Amino acid sequence: MGNNHSFDVIVVGAGIAGLTASYVLAKKGFSVGLVESKPRSLIGTKPCGDAIGLHHFEALGWFPPQDTIDTKFKGVKIVSPSEEHSLIVYGEGVGIDSRKFYQWLLKQGLEEGVELLDNHTLVSVKVKDDKVEAVLVKEKGRPGLKEIYAKAFIDASGATPALRSKLPREWPISERPYMSDYNIAYREVLELEEPIASEDKDYAIIYLNQEIAPGGYWWLFPKRNGVIGNIGLGVIWSPTSPNPRNNYYKYLKNRFKGKLIDAGGGLVPTRRPLPTLVWRNVGVVGDAAYTVNPVHGGGKGSSMQAATIVATHIANALEEGRVNEETLWGANKEYIKAYGAKQAGLDILRMYLQKLSNEDLEFILRKKIVSGEAVYELGTHGKLRDEIIRSLRIALALVSRPGLLNQLRVVKKFMDDAEKLYLEKYPEHPSELNKWIKDVEYLWSKYRSLIGFKLGPKVPW
Numbered sequence: 001m002g003n004n005h006s007f008d009v010i011v012v013g014a015g016i017a018g019l020t021a022s023y024v025l026a027k028k029g030f031s032v033g034l035v036e037s038k039p040r041s042l043i044g045t046k047p048c049g050d051a052i053g054l055h056h057f058e059a060l061g062w063f064p065p066q067d068t069i070d071t072k073f074k075g076v077k078i079v080s081p082s083e084e085h086s087l088i089v090y091g092e093g094v095g096i097d098s099r100k101f102y103q104w105l106l107k108q109g110l111e112e113g114v115e116l117l118d119n120h121t122l123v124s125v126k127v128k129d130d131k132v133e134a135v136l137v138k139e140k141g142r143p144g145l146k147e148i149y150a151k152a153f154i155d156a157s158g159a160t161p162a163l164r165s166k167l168p169r170e171w172p173i174s175e176r177p178y179m180s181d182y183n184i185a186y187r188e189v190l191e192l193e194e195p196i197a198s199e200d201k202d203y204a205i206i207y208l209n210q211e212i213a214p215g216g217y218w219w220l221f222p223k224r225n226g227v228i229g230n231i232g233l234g235v236i237w238s239p240t241s242p243n244p245r246n247n248y249y250k251y252l253k254n255r256f257k258g259k260l261i262d263a264g265g266g267l268v269p270t271r272r273p274l275p276t277l278v279w280r281n282v283g284v285v286g287d288a289a290y291t292v293n294p295v296h297g298g299g300k301g302s303s304m305q306a307a308t309i310v311a312t313h314i315a316n317a318l319e320e321g322r323v324n325e326e327t328l329w330g331a332n333k334e335y336i337k338a339y340g341a342k343q344a345g346l347d348i349l350r351m352y353l354q355k356l357s358n359e360d361l362e363f364i365l366r367k368k369i370v371s372g373e374a375v376y377e378l379g380t381h382g383k384l385r386d387e388i389i390r391s392l393r394i395a396l397a398l399v400s401r402p403g404l405l406n407q408l409r410v411v412k413k414f415m416d417d418a419e420k421l422y423l424e425k426y427p428e429h430p431s432e433l434n435k436w437i438k439d440v441e442y443l444w445s446k447y448r449s450l451i452g453f454k455l456g457p458k459v460p461w
């Protein structure tokens with residue numbers, strides 16, 4: 001780093017969100033310091049399923065280079081608990097080689113002038129005059145702390161946010177979530193003794209099973225023509241939830257034999273986004289801002305979208321010479337339109353799905369209550385459209401399950417209300433944010449009590 005202890009922007013975390021944000025800012029000519037705990041060579045090694053829907057890249061307007069792609073998926077196959085019934089949701093995606101892709105993204109940033117401070121861990125934040133003035137970082141193997149100053153800061157430090165958790169409690173971006181807002185996941189990457197069957201190798205396969213993966217699912221994502229399998233599971237996080245690694249060993253280890261390439265896990269936020277991605281001179285992106293899809297837990301694509309939006313607004317505010325929530329507010333509006341409102345609707349659906357039993361899930365897939373197209377619609381727009389409810393009504397009347405139909409009506413109403421609250425009622429100005437947060441909390445708590453969803457304790461950080 002030399003003696004330069006000051007940048008236009010400090011980005012904390014060189015995951016997919018931080019790499020994207022730092023690249024966008026450097027390309028616009030700003031000086032960017034990218035602070036990352038890991039050494040440079042390990043950037044891109046975060047345990048993940050590595051599946052990304054192509055629609056995210058379409059929204060970004062660029063695509064990953066061919067040599068960073070391991071697999072192309074035609075869609076997602078959803079399998080019932082007995083594994084006798086399934087549903088295909090068409091929609092193209094890619095399985096990326098994360099390490100190659102992140103290293104490529106990092107190189108793009110470095111070429112634009114990003115200064116990588118790898119082996120540097122943020123340990124503290126200096127707030128002065130109601131703004132973040134500097135971050136205090138510890139370099140591995142060196143005594144003492146360094147103070148790094150900047151005009152703006154981006155927290156891209158992942159599911160256990162390092163920067164925003166140290167900000168004044170009255171700043172809305174310092175919000176502490178609940179454990180049940182997360183899944184805890186574990187996965188192994190194997191070179192399989194028996195390659196994945198040819199009819200399955202073009203799909204990301206999701207297995208619904210509340211015994212193996214309570215409040216989540218287990219997955220098999222084929223790579224390299226089915227020779228490699230990315231296999232894992234996620235469970236809803238609580239003080240009593242099973243360790244996903246134990247469940248992997250109990251239910252899946254013997255089923256998939258082969259040479260272990262990688263193993264690991266982590267937390268996945270599965271909720272609506274942080275109420276604001278910006279406050280004072282700080283932006284929050286990626287898992288730190290819960291930009292993950294609440295139903296399937298995919299967060300890489302939306303991390304890149306959020307990072308691009310927030311970084312662009314920070315760049316504009318820096319040009320204007322005023323970086324605060326007022327000048328950055330448009331980032332919230334843009335993100336909500338691009339993805340956040342859909343997340344809000346899907347957060348409502350996810351709590352309902354987490355409460356379904358294996359019998360319910362089996363019934364829905366066996367009786368073909370929902371079609372692949374309906375799930376695609378749901379996944380793309382986050383909405384249970386009227387046509388879906390109409391066809392469900394017919395399907396459910398035929399099998400005489402009025403209880404399920406009534407529940408789905410409730411879920412649909414709350415999904416619509418949630419989306420409206422985000423798309424139509426999101427505050428025009430930061431001064432109205434607290435009132436809006438109360439409206440959101442009111443809607444969510446009404447829904448939770450209707451479906452009997454317990455939030456449980458807050459996270460330990």
Ligand SMILES: Cc1cc2nc3c(=O)[nH]c(=O)nc-3n(C[C@H](O)[C@H](O)[C@H](O)COP(=O)(O)OP(=O)(O)OC[C@H]3O[C@@H](n4cnc5c(N)ncnc54)[C@H](O)[C@@H]3O)c2cc1C
Nearest residue numbers: 013015016017037049050051122158162286287298299300
């Ligand atoms: C097991 C598993 C499977 C998943 N499968 C998929 C999938 O198939 N598809 C998909 O799209 N998403 C998936 N996700 C979610 C996805 O991985 C995340 O949404 C995404 O990687 C988030 O990126 P990020 O940049 O926000 O955070 P991260 O990738 O977590 O990056 C944060 C970075 O910040 C660094 N950092 C943290 N604290 C500090 C500090 N104090 N100082 C300096 N640096 C720090 C970390 O070292 C890390 O490099 C999965 C997640 C898990 C856990």
